[in-house]
Amino acid sequence: MSMYTLLVNNNHYEVDVEPDTPLLWVLRDHIKLKGTKYGCGIAMCGACTVHIDGEAARSCSLPVSSLARKRITTIEGLSPDGDHxxxxxxxxxxxxxxxxxxxxxxxxxxxxxxxxxxxxxxxxxxxxxxxxxxxxxxxxxxxxxxxxxxxxxxx
Amino acid sequence: MKKKIDRRGFLKVSALSAGGMLIGFNLFSSCKNSAKLPDDISKLNYKDFNAYIQIAPSGAVTIYAPNPEIGQGVKTSLPMLIAEELCVSWDSVLVKQANLDEAYYRQMSVGSTSILMGWLPLREVGATARQMLVNAAAQQAGVAPSKCTIKEGIITCDGNISIGIGEVVEEAAKLEIPTDVKLKDAKDFTIIGRNIKNVDANNIVTGKPLFGLDYEYDGKKIACMMRAPFGYKLKSFDATEALALQGVVDAFSFMQNSIAVVAEDTFTAMKAIKLIKPVWEATKRAADSEKENVKIKSLLQDSKYDLIQSTGNVDKAFASAEATIEQVYETPYLPHSCMEPMNFFAHVTDDWIKLAGPIQTPQNALNRVANALKRDKKDITLELTRIGGGFGRRLFGNYAPEAAIISHKSKYPIQLVYSREEDMMGGIYRPAISYKVSGAIKSNQVSAYKLRQVGSTSLKGRFANRFPTGAIPNVRLESIRNKSSITTGAWRAPISNVYAFAEQCFLDEVAFKLKKDPIAFHLELIEKAKKSDNEHLVYEPERMEGVIKLLAKKANWGNQSEGVYQGFSQYFSHETYAAEVAEVELRNGIPVITRVICAIDCGLVVNPLGAKNQVVGGIIDGIGHAMYSDFCIKDGRPTVTNFDRYRLIRMNETPQVECHFVQSNLAPSGLGEPSLPPAGAAVANAIFAATGVRITKQPFIKNKEVFG
Missing domain, CATH: 1.10.150.120 ([2Fe-2S]-binding domain)
Incomplete structure (x- = not known):
């Protein structure tokens, strides 16, 4: 296990997980943001799409270790009041x-x-x-x- | 419309201690005499009532909707029926999903029946509550109830005194329940027939935790599982590596042929299950779909079969035919591929069991858990979540007892999560079915029609006496069950989804052979059905004619622009009539489906917006699976296990779908399924029009002559 600091929806989170843990499961299981969904786990269905520095990415295939200093946005953080x-x-x-x-x-x-x-x-x-x-x-x-x-x- | 029903029997009313009125009711049975309503809204129980309406002193109405929502919109359309009769504005209504307790009668979403079964009872509940509110207002104003009107939650007495329903809820709750209330006339509907949006839309677009996989519980662990291939047994397994993984807390075999791992989080559990080394042992029933296809082909010619329907004398008609046509249609096993994989939460303790998750048949799940663990049903509670797609898969709740057994064995509260691979490999598939359809021709008419189904399911009696019975004098339906160790079950519009493909492709071929326009040919058949004296017909030829005529007009049938090829198909199922025209264009010689036009008669349309969404989705679903979805099982395992090699229709392959409803005031029938069955045949018939090739096997994309 290793500690990672993630910037998700403008909040900093510290998580203690294995380096190969995909962002999807860090969001869902550790940060408890459930809006990002598991559909296939192999980047083929798009249910887990988030923004990394503003660009769409499949969170099921992004290891947490690759996300240092990246700005992560999930569906919960797309807009302050759900009014994007x-x-x-x-x-x-x-x-x-x-x-x-x-x-x-x-x-x-x-x-x-x-x-x-x-x-x-x-x-x-x-x-x-x-x-x-x-x-x-x-x-x-x-x-x-x-x-x-x-x-x-x-x- | 006046209906006398003893409403005292199926609903009860009381005041809430915090103010407001609570109505509890049972949809399809009477309440027990002893049933008591709670005086606190947080203490709703579903032992005595299966749904509630709460009216607050502010006039806000909360409906606790009884049916599980799987995306078919009943969480919107059923409460619309109550709100309509209650005469409140839809904006003042909040809908909440009711949870399951024991004795919760028929709380399931199946067979497009929710709207059909709820149509009268839900309106009666709403009308009864409305009458009580009006009676209370009349009392307060000192006028007769007959001098009062109610609109959008405001009761007007004697033309000038206005009273909001919230102002009289406490008085209303004390009144006697009226036994003779009047339902509204269809012409006075203000909510039914209006476009009402999905009530959960805001929660969905903001990513709120609504679904089974989002369920949280203190101390929850995650379980993943694997099961023996079809027709194999678990001989032994080695869990050493899995257990060595940090975060894995348990691994064991259960239910004879399955293995589970329990871990602190989902990723660890998914990793760990892959590290299990099982030894499977083949039995005589080891499954192979290619070998089954060979067997199915021979059964199509077998002399023994189950007779489903025999009308007239088919053999005699074939013996005296001037010509015959015969065609074989083949369809594969298919997984459901719900976007939310199967999952369920269970916490089994010595004293009680808590279950939660996405399921279409909660009562059945609860019974299965009680049986599996030999526990009293009274000690089990089940909380329903929103469901990320059903399509029939979540009728078969095998994952509920699996979750309960894993919790029981591990002693942890666990959420069982199927990986996509496990979801696709451990399916309750659409059965692989083949059809042999034959027609006898005499004097340029069809004198006999014979259909044989061979598949890992039986053709049921409810298919008897459907179209073209009544239109063709001699009809025989035969069925042979192909026994298989591959588990099968309901898949959106069960059997109809492939039966319609065979029937409607075949009739198109017959029309072509008779040199008749396909729609003219169908109308000619229906004309005969209208005159038929067969009392057993289960469809109304007039309504079938109505949708086809509406479709022909809307699709501009017979006058399509150059380069556009149309194919027609129509089918009756779930009490609803659907007719469709698919249009294809050739691009570089390959057919591309560009547009589908559909006409539907489902009686009165409760929520046109939701109805259209269902119909359009059903058509694209039907086209997608007929066109692309290829699925084989070898050595007991599917050869594809995820969306990289198992193909679902995607946006760039999707036609524009237009949908038109027949205007009707008949009681509504469901829409979750009926648009799907005709879709595949409409496309196959359009491809024939464009290329001259008859596609008789799903998925169409594998036809090399057409798609290269």
Whole structure:
């Protein structure tokens, strides 16, 4: 076991874990932030998506030892009051069915819109194809990303 | 509509000590005479009542929703029924998930039945409470209740005195329960039929801990497990390396053929289970899906079968046919792949057992734990969490007794967590099923229809007398069970999900052979069904005709733009009628599914927004699994165990789906499943229209002629 200091959602956390422990399990089991989900453990489903220094990353495949001095953002920290334009768009489009994958979807979308603030529908479909939604809410995710882009533009 | 029901029987009302009114009710049975409501909201029990409504002095209404939410929206749509009759504004309603205790009757989400079963009882509860509030307000204003109206939680007496429901809750709670209340007319609905968003939307988008895997408990350890391959036994195992890992507290075998490790945290438990060295021993039942396919093929020709339905004289019609058509359709075993892997919490002590987690059949889970540990059901409590996808998998709660046994053996409160690999390997799969469908043609009409199912499940009687019975004079349905050690169970729209693929691809092929337009051919068949004197038909041909006609109009059937190829399919299940047109375009010669248009008749649509979400999701789910999901079992183990090699549909492969509802005031039927069954056939038929190739085997993507 080793001690690591992590900066998560602007808070410092000290955790005593094995160096190969993925960020996903540090967040869920040690820091008790449950919004980041386990889906596959091999970076294929996107349920565990977080931001590292503002960029989307699959937390299930990031060992804690690689995160020194990185700024980690989870779905809980995306906005102070759950009012990030992507979150608002998700509620307005009634995207969620079971809801399990949606935190990861939102984190992917928020990061994507930072790099491409005015994406085409095809670009959205490609950018979001790393996130699986088993309820198949894909049509609404697509619409919500378009809506979120409009909201971000207005800000 | 006036209904006389003894409402005293199934609901009770009392005042809460902190103020406000509490209504407790049983949905499908009467309350016991001795049943008493608690006077404190924190002491709700579900022994005597299976759901509650609390009305606070502020006028706020809290409904403790009785059905587990698996993403199908009942946590929204069922409370809408109560709120509608209560005549309150939806904004003043808060919905909370009720927990399970013993004697909680039919608390499960299965077979798209929640809305069908709740339609009248929930409205009656709401109407009764509304009448009591109105009676109390009338008393206070000194007018007759008939002079009072109620709207959005405000009671207006004699046209000028306004009283909020919160102001009269305490008085209302003391009144006698009226036995003759009036339900609202459909034309007066203000909540039913409105687009109401998912009640948990804000919690979901902010990452609140709602799901089973998010469950926290002091001193909780994590357990991971492995089980013998299908048809194998556990001979021995070596846990030395696993136990040497820091944080691992126990490792043992249980339930004969499974091994568990218990650790301080999830990552350690997942690491440790991989370090276990088991020795499996093959039995005669060692499973291999390729070998099963060979057996299934021979059973398709076997002379012995179970007869599910026989109408007319099929053999005679085939003997006198001018032509016959026969086709075989094949579908593989499929895992459910819920995004939240199976998991369950259990704390087994000498005095009590606490269970918590995501399950569609809580009562059954509780019974299984009681049986497994030989304990009194009274000592067991079960807390429900939100469920990260069901699709049928969480009806089969084997993970609940597994968790309880691991807790019992290790003496720790534990949460059993399946890794994705364990979830996919230890599945309760959709059965692998093949169909042989044959048709006899005489005078350019179908004179007989014969369908044989062979699979690791039986074709049940409820499939009898569905379409095309009534439309074709001679029909025979046959079933042969292929015995297998591979565990199977319900998978979204059980059997229908593959049965519709066979039936609707076959009828498309028949239409082509008869040189008839597929939709015109279906309407012609339905016309015959409308005139049929067969009393056993389980579907209404008129409603089937209605959805097809609506679909043909909305899809602009027969007038598609150049380069767009349409395929049609329709199917009746779960009391709901669904008809779909899939459109494909060829890109570099490969078919791409661009759009699906769907028409649905599910009676009155309670929540159009939620209903549309269900229908669209069901169609994409049906297309995704028909197109991409390939699953084989070799040496008792699936050959794919995670989403790298097991393919689920992704956003860039998803068509735009349009959904249209038939306007209806008939009692609503469910929507979690019925849009899925026709989807695969609509796509296969569109691919035929585009390429001239009949795809008869799932997953379609493996068809080299079409997809290269």
């Amino acid at each position: 334009p992507v979150q608002q768009a998700w509620v307005e489009e009634d995207v969620a069915q079971c809801g399990y994958c949606q935190g990861g979807q939102i984190m992917s979308a928020a990061s994507f819109l930072k790099t491409n603030p005015m994406p085409s529908v095809d670009e959205i479909r490609m950018a979001m194809s790393g996130n699986i939604c088993r309820c198949a809410s894909y049509n609404r995710i697509e619409k919500a990303v378009v809506l979120a882009a409009q909201k971000l533009k207005q800000q």
